[in-house]
Amino acid sequence: MRVLGIETSCDETGVALFDTERGLVADALYSQIAMHADYGGVVPELASRDHTRKLLPLIEDVLNDAGMTRAELDGIAYTAGPGLVGALMVGASTAHGLARALNIPVLGVHHMEGHLLAPMLEDEPPAFPFVALLVSGGHTQLVEVRGLGDYELLGESVDDAAGEAFDKAAKMLGLEYPGGPNVARLAEQGDPTRFRFPRPMTDRPGLDFSFSGLKTHMLTAVRSLREAGQLDDQARADVARAFEEAVVDTLVIKCRRALDATGLKRLVVAGGVSANTRLRERLAVETGKRGAKAFYPRGRFCTDNGAMIAYVGAQRLVAGERDDSAMRAVPRWPLDQLAPAGSASA
């Protein structure tokens, strides 16, 4: 079955073609990051407008790359949520229109399920069950994945997502949006011993996260350095380093606890923050110590993409799932409401 995947939940337009016989055939992505950088964050209306401009040309590119005609498609999957409702609507309506024209099934899928299963697109995919850390600008979640559609939320952020905290920290340091990679780059020059930031919610049991206090701590540190006339380049790098260490350490501690609690030996890390080098180094040490293994999607599938949507859609379409005539855009959609492929989901 040849499935076209469409992702438009936030600020990336992603399209891909997954063939259940041949695997991933083609994928294309258009990122709006440069456009939103002028506004210091994603502007939902501009994001939606840009999806409408870019989606059909990307679909055409993917079909060309795959050497296929539109008539050879067997199904279409799109991100139905969670995400920005106006942006989701672009993918949902285009997917439904195209599917109706080609007389093939269409299915709205869960964006985070896409991230959870993105490592399945790699040459050495993790076997079920595994623990997944989803860590991006919108989410920080630990999930036990027993099989496709069988997820248990182990813990999540009670306030800011880790990536969001990175973006806010970047702003305080005068760095451009998106902040994560810029903070990490600055932190490389920083002295890890000069400042120490708290590791929120690690002093008590549980797998939930909180990053908003860290942001306040950061603000206080930057302000007092500025007032003392000491906020030079080195001090900014040192603060960035302390911040990164605190976030990474917190994530690592919770991953360790999640592996302990479940007794599992496989850890999948996905989402934009999973590209962070310090996080990867620390998790390599941590998993190595316990004979466990960490799995990452390839770089471009860590962030939003059409390939993960095509993959998840293909698994569920093959099992007979499909939308009725209503296009779906669900801005808030808890992951644990999903059901295994082929069974009715809540």
Next chain:
Amino acid sequence: MPTLLALDASSSACSAALLCRRDGHDDQLLARFVQAPREHTRRLMPMIDELLDEAGLTLADMDALAYGHGPGSFTGLRIAAGVAQGLAFGLEIPLIGVSTLEALALAGHRRLHLRHVMPVIDARMGELYTAAYRCHAGELTRLADEALVSPERLTLPAGHEEADWVGVGSGWEQWEALPVTVQAGVSQHLPDMQPAAEDMVLLAAQALASGGGEAPHLAQPVYLRDQVAWQKSR
């Protein structure tokens, strides 16, 4: 002798229409129109299927597609654009974006035989979308460009102030806020009239006959309001 399908989700209404024009036959014009605030995503597809069933046609019989490209509700414009673009791209046929203001003018002309129509649509945030048309025998001539204005800046089309103007569209609910020159120049106003696919499919057929119709990805929504975000101060 084209067969066209048009859809619109630009307002609180949801509509679709099918035009089948064959030599030696009367035009067959079928239409659906419902008030469906926030329900366009579930009403649109069944509406299209109903029309096709009633006409005994399939999507493969369509020569072109059309949709209300705006101005109107941003999300609604994109829902109609997405469905229309997806359909047209899949069918490999041209897509025609139709002005919702022009569709309103044609509605006033077809149903009430109006000659000079000023369509005005509520743009929210204290503003209006507007244009003005002279209508004759089903043909429209635009006398004022489409624009986004505040109610107190609405004007009759320059050089045509003396015509017998009739206002149509949701923007006329702002009557009290309009300049006296506009109030004095408009003999009646009909704020309940909404853009409908029925009028759009006729406009699209005219456009197609004169060489209109684009590759689906080029038929983008026309928002008129482009200031939707403010750059951060540096």
